[in-house]
Amino acid sequence: MRKTFIAGNWKMHKTVSEAVALAKELVPAADGNSRYLIAPPFTALSAVGEVVKGTPLLLGAQNMSNAESGAHTGEVSVHMLKDVGVQVVILGHSERRLIYGEKDAFINEKVKLALDNDLEVILCVGETLEQREAGEVEQVVRTQVEGGLKGIPEGFLDKVTIAYEPVWAIGTGKTATPEDADAVHAFIRKVIKEMYGDKAAEAMVIQYGGSVKPGNVKELMAMKNIDGALVGGAALKAETFVPIMKYDS
Numbered sequence: 001m002r003k004t005f006i007a008g009n010w011k012m013h014k015t016v017s018e019a020v021a022l023a024k025e026l027v028p029a030a031d032g033n034s035r036y037l038i039a040p041p042f043t044a045l046s047a048v049g050e051v052v053k054g055t056p057l058l059l060g061a062q063n064m065s066n067a068e069s070g071a072h073t074g075e076v077s078v079h080m081l082k083d084v085g086v087q088v089v090i091l092g093h094s095e096r097r098l099i100y101g102e103k104d105a106f107i108n109e110k111v112k113l114a115l116d117n118d119l120e121v122i123l124c125v126g127e128t129l130e131q132r133e134a135g136e137v138e139q140v141v142r143t144q145v146e147g148g149l150k151g152i153p154e155g156f157l158d159k160v161t162i163a164y165e166p167v168w169a170i171g172t173g174k175t176a177t178p179e180d181a182d183a184v185h186a187f188i189r190k191v192i193k194e195m196y197g198d199k200a201a202e203a204m205v206i207q208y209g210g211s212v213k214p215g216n217v218k219e220l221m222a223m224k225n226i227d228g229a230l231v232g233g234a235a236l237k238a239e240t241f242v243p244i245m246k247y248d249s
């Protein structure tokens with residue numbers, strides 16, 4: 001039985017004091033049947049880490065360097081993340097892929113480094129509108145899943161969540177229909193099955209991301225292959241994120 005997983009990606013929003021205030025509002029809501037995560041910006045990780053320490057609300061980072069240490073100006077290492085209490089790192093987000101040019105092989109290096117250092121990973125995949133209209137959804141998603149997980153042994157998979165985020169649905173108010181999203185989630189499960197077998201495919205937690213809101217989370221979560229949500233805009237306020245965390249109550 002897969003445990004549902006609700007995550008908020010705060011992207012480049014919130015000062016330290018704003019982040020701490022929001023985290024304090026969210027801690028009491030992390031008391032349901034799911035796993036819950038917030039991913040503040042790097043500057044607020046340490047302070048938010050103090051707020052969520054010892055609570056069920058997990059601390060996530062939005063990115064990580066592919067290198068362990070050294071001359072990498074502007075980067076943040078896996079050890080630095082662990083040092084401030086980070087438990088999960090979001091990798092391969094479409095904004096990293098499209099704005100900063102991150103490719104599958106590079107993302108794969110980060111996935112390996114995170115897992116080797118006992119950090120959980122949310123691996124994001126998803127097609128652009130252009131790719132969807134060209135009928136390339138499965139090809140794109142397959143390449144990203146296979147590329148991101150290349151060389152990862154099955155024993156690490158319980159530390160991996162996949163987030164399917166169609167780029168055209170991110171921050172646009174357009175959501176994939178629950179049926180469309182579920183079909184891609186089922187396809188991702190098929191790819192995992194081909195790579196690792198039935199048991200791993202059945203166990204893989206796959207989140208949906210792209211304009212998830214209090215008003216659509218229930219119908220998305222009702223789908224057979226949708227096990228969670230990776231939320232952007234609606235994760236920035238307790239009044240919209242708490243109802244998403246509590247979608248099943």
Ligand SMILES: O=C[C@H](O)COP(=O)(O)O
Binds near residue numbers: 173230
């Ligand atoms: O990481 C979160 C996603 O990019 C979704 O963002 P959104 O909920 O604002 O569409």
